[in-house]
Amino acid sequence: MLRKLIFILSFLATPLMAQESVVVDLSQNRVAITANFAGSEIFVFGAVKRDGPMAEGLAPLDVAIVVEGPLASTVVRKKEKRFGIWLNAEAVEVEAVPSFFTVVSTGPLDEILNEGDRRDFAIGLDYAIRRQAKETPGINVAEFSEAITRIRLDNGLYAERDGVLSLNEETLFNASIQLPANLIEGDYTARIYLIRDRNIVADTSVEISVRKEGFERWVYNLSRQQPLLYGLLSLLVALIAGYGASEIFRLLRR
Amino acid sequence: MQIYLPIAEVSVNIFLLLGLGGLVGVLSGMFGVGGGFLMTPLLFMIGIPPAVAVATEANQIVASSFSGVLAHFKRKTVDFKMGTVLLVGGLVGATVGVWVFKYLKSIGQVELLVTLSYVVFLGVIGSLMFVESLNAIRKSKKPGVLPRKKRHNWIHGLPFKMRFRTSGLYISVIPPLLVGVVVGVLAAIMGVGGGFIMVPAMIYLLGMPTKVVVGTSLFQIIFVTAYTTLSHAMQNFTVDAVLALILLTGGVIGAQVGARIGVKLKAEQLRILLAIMVLAMCAKLALDLLIMPSELFSIGAGE
Numbered sequence: 001m002l003r004k005l006i007f008i009l010s011f012l013a014t015p016l017m018a019q020e021s022v023v024v025d026l027s028q029n030r031v032a033i034t035a036n037f038a039g040s041e042i043f044v045f046g047a048v049k050r051d052g053p054m055a056e057g058l059a060p061l062d063v064a065i066v067v068e069g070p071l072a073s074t075v076v077r078k079k080e081k082r083f084g085i086w087l088n089a090e091a092v093e094v095e096a097v098p099s100f101f102t103v104v105s106t107g108p109l110d111e112i113l114n115e116g117d118r119r120d121f122a123i124g125l126d127y128a129i130r131r132q133a134k135e136t137p138g139i140n141v142a143e144f145s146e147a148i149t150r151i152r153l154d155n156g157l158y159a160e161r162d163g164v165l166s167l168n169e170e171t172l173f174n175a176s177i178q179l180p181a182n183l184i185e186g187d188y189t190a191r192i193y194l195i196r197d198r199n200i201v202a203d204t205s206v207e208i209s210v211r212k213e214g215f216e217r218w219v220y221n222l223s224r225q226q227p228l229l230y231g232l233l234s235l236l237v238a239l240i241a242g243y244g245a246s247e248i249f250r251l252l253r254r
Numbered sequence: 255m256q257i258y259l260p261i262a263e264v265s266v267n268i269f270l271l272l273g274l275g276g277l278v279g280v281l282s283g284m285f286g287v288g289g290g291f292l293m294t295p296l297l298f299m300i301g302i303p304p305a306v307a308v309a310t311e312a313n314q315i316v317a318s319s320f321s322g323v324l325a326h327f328k329r330k331t332v333d334f335k336m337g338t339v340l341l342v343g344g345l346v347g348a349t350v351g352v353w354v355f356k357y358l359k360s361i362g363q364v365e366l367l368v369t370l371s372y373v374v375f376l377g378v379i380g381s382l383m384f385v386e387s388l389n390a391i392r393k394s395k396k397p398g399v400l401p402r403k404k405r406h407n408w409i410h411g412l413p414f415k416m417r418f419r420t421s422g423l424y425i426s427v428i429p430p431l432l433v434g435v436v437v438g439v440l441a442a443i444m445g446v447g448g449g450f451i452m453v454p455a456m457i458y459l460l461g462m463p464t465k466v467v468v469g470t471s472l473f474q475i476i477f478v479t480a481y482t483t484l485s486h487a488m489q490n491f492t493v494d495a496v497l498a499l500i501l502l503t504g505g506v507i508g509a510q511v512g513a514r515i516g517v518k519l520k521a522e523q524l525r526i527l528l529a530i531m532v533l534a535m536c537a538k539l540a541l542d543l544l545i546m547p548s549e550l551f552s553i554g555a556g557e
Binding site: 037234 | 255256260316317318488496498499510542552553
């Protein structure tokens with residue numbers, strides 16, 4: 001009964017409070033992987049939009065930004081010592097693994113946001129991998145998901161940075177997201193969450209397109225779409241280079 | 255300066271690649287070997303996926319052997335008939351090799367196969383070379399004549415005999431075919447030309463005259479590695495033409511420098527140096543298999 005009352009009251013109270021929404025812009029919506037691509041940095045600029053004055057006595061606002069690469073099912077292998085040597089033994093296929101995952105926030109995620117929302121919206125490295133692999137008897141599948149996070153954390157594809165996002169006057173915020181050089185192409189998303197009292201109050205998302213471009217694009221496409229032609233071209237280049245080298249040095253020797 | 259390799263999908267320092275190409279080129283010029291057996295493991299070490307390293311190295315070997323065979327064409331030191339027989343075997347072997355490679359890639363054991371093959375072959379070849387060059391150095395100190403016996407072994411009892419005029423041989427086609435098959439398999443799974451197996455086999459097993467051995471093996475290697483490149487490109491999509499071109503550029507320059515250094519050193523010294531290098535590479539790869547890795551898990555493609 002009391003719960004119902006609170007619900008109705010909160011419903012009544014809502015129109016009186018200023019509605020908050022979030023507006024963001026990125027320094028770039030396209031990331032081009034060209035021949036000299038050595039990683040990149042994306043700046044996220046955001047503002048909190050309110051249709052009225054801010055209510056008094058509210059808990060401070062927090063912001064979390066998740067940038068995520070395309071999801072793919074991923075095979076993880078574990079080495080074991082067999083016949084005296086270390087070789088790949090068990091393999092587990094983990095579904096829906098993001099190729100890239102970075103979360104930045106105004107504070108430690110488990111302090112600023114409730115566990116349910118963190119899990120449901122995959123906010124935080126511990127929830128980056130949504131679905132656990134199928135249970136297989138005798139294999140500790142959780143260990144394999146953790147290994148993905150650990151390996152990608154190591155090579156810069158995953159990151160979680162608390163407190164690097166700065167929020168000014170409860171209104172303006174900005175953050176920079178590092179993209180490493182070993183980026184895979186695909187459609188990335190940036191998800192932005194406004195958080196108050198450990199609950200999400202507003203959110204929005206922006207697409208980031210990561211594509212190989214120019215020569216890289218051409219070579220990659222050719223190798224997948226016309227593998228025979230690509231192979232023949234590779235050979236032709238090799239033969240010309242080989243012939244060229246022998247001719248140049250024959251001339252030099254004279 | 256970093257360069258993003260379109261097929262390997264990693265970003266590598268271009269000067270590191272040029273340097274590696276150059277270094278292996280110097281060694282191959284000094285010792286007259288293709289250098290694939292050094293380059294492929296080095297590529298693993300700098301983080302190129304093994305499947306890409308093997309296929310790309312095959313492409314690079316096409317270039318270096320083509321460059322080498324041209325000189326032999328002019329000197330007429332290529333036995334085309336023998337080369338063709340070796341080639342037929344090589345194509346069969348390469349087909350099997352690429353097929354095995356594809357299968358092992360799907361079950362995640364490619365790395366093991368490649369590393370094991372390297373440990374075994376580098377170990378055997380390195381030890382043989384080391385012992386032989388030690389003996390040669392010892393013999394050169396004692397004056398004496400080396401008896402050169404004409405061998406007449408079981409090989410001469412086999413059927414399907416064929417005459418090879420350039421080599422002055424009348425032997426069965428079975429041994430050269432088998433040598434070809436072995437070299438073809440190695441080319442496909444190890445990313446090497448296989449000269450280090452084929453040259454001794456041609457001299458000691460087939461009894462070919464030394465002057466036609468190198469030209470004929472290069473002739474076979476060009477076609478087998480070209481075929482391997484095409485197969486990998488079509489079945490595994492793992493040939494990185496950009497990587498091959500960079501390695502090649504460093505390689506051809508290095509090879510010329512190496513050839514000049516090689517002239518100044520004695521043959522036995524050269525061979526013992528090469529043997530030590532081969533054994534060192536073998537030991538490094540063997541340790542990787544024997545020592546517990548710091549990260550037990552690895553991420554493969556989800557196909």
